[in-house]
């Protein structure tokens with residue numbers, strides 16, 4: 072079973088205005104409230120692919136209840152720890168460009184934090200925990216490491232999609248896959264990454280530090296996959312972008328779900344790119360039919376041997 076862990080879920084409030092008047096009154100052309108938070112997005116895409124999974128993490132308040140209802144109505148398995156604070160609302164403003172304003176997240180009390188660790192310590196060998204997204208400030212960056220230790224002690228595996236210190240701390244614990252986008256990768260290494268060679272070099276350094284697969288997503292420019300033995304590249308399939316929020320999470324869902332089901336790293340890579348692009352071309356996350364339509368368009372090229 073795949074478990075997704077979202078420490079900081081959200082309702083994503085997608086707001087479309089024509090031209091943004093800063094300091095003035097703007098009227099919305101369109102708005103949409105979607106379940107959000109990176110792990111929750113992974114769960115929703117896995118579910119659409121027909122892959123059994125359980126969404127866990129923290130939910131609270133009226134927003135948390137709404138999210139839980141939405142996930143229940145979609146038929147997604149849930150095992151959230153319910154907290155006192157309100158789950159955040161993240162604003163995704165579309166005014167030509169996409170601008171995101173994400174909340175910090177509610178306060179998580181110590182007993183609530185301990186409860187999630189207890190739940191994850193019940194995973195079984197063969198299970199995979201997908202840990203995604205930001206950490207509410209009250210938990211601190213070290214919390215992910217405690218969760219991972221519980222998962223590993225239970226004999227289960229884990230994948231990680233977060234940034235900064237939390238990601239670096241997870242590397243020695245050997246994540247199945249990590250997925251920085253090219254901007255996050257540059258930030259991790261404190262440098263600009265202009266060429267494919269530079270991206271691959273940084274990806275390899277993350278392998279050396281313990282990751283087992285490194286996916287580098289590059290939005291409309293496709294993605295790179297760095298494994299122990301080689302580096303691969305795909306272009307993104309062509310299409311009209313509608314809402315790219317959750318494209319990276321969709322990619323993780325396709326990669327982890329397919330790797331778990333087939334054992335094929337390249338099929339997992341292909342599925343990941345198809346899921347990511349299908350989401351970018353949809354208002355909400357991708358539907359299975361859109362993913363299947365794009366899958367054959369994803370051509371994978373081996374570009375380098377590792378080592």
Ligand SMILES: Nc1ncnc2c1ncn2[C@@H]1O[C@H](COP(=O)(O)OP(=O)(O)OP(=O)(O)O)[C@@H](O)[C@H]1O
Nearest residue numbers: 252288289290291293294307317318319347348351
């Ligand atoms: N504009 C686009 N056109 C085609 N495919 C896209 C586009 N944006 C994203 N994708 C697909 O989705 C994958 C992941 O996208 P991206 O690199 O934007 O991830 P991300 O930054 O983690 O996204 P997010 O944080 O919005 O979930 C890309 O590798 C690509 O396959």
Ligand SMILES: O=P(O)(O)OC[C@@]1(O)O[C@H](CO)[C@@H](O)[C@@H]1O
Nearest residue numbers: 081107108109161173204205317
């Ligand atoms: O603030 P975080 O946890 O880093 O990211 C949260 C978020 O931006 O990520 C998802 C898209 O990947 C959205 O559903 C959600 O609003």
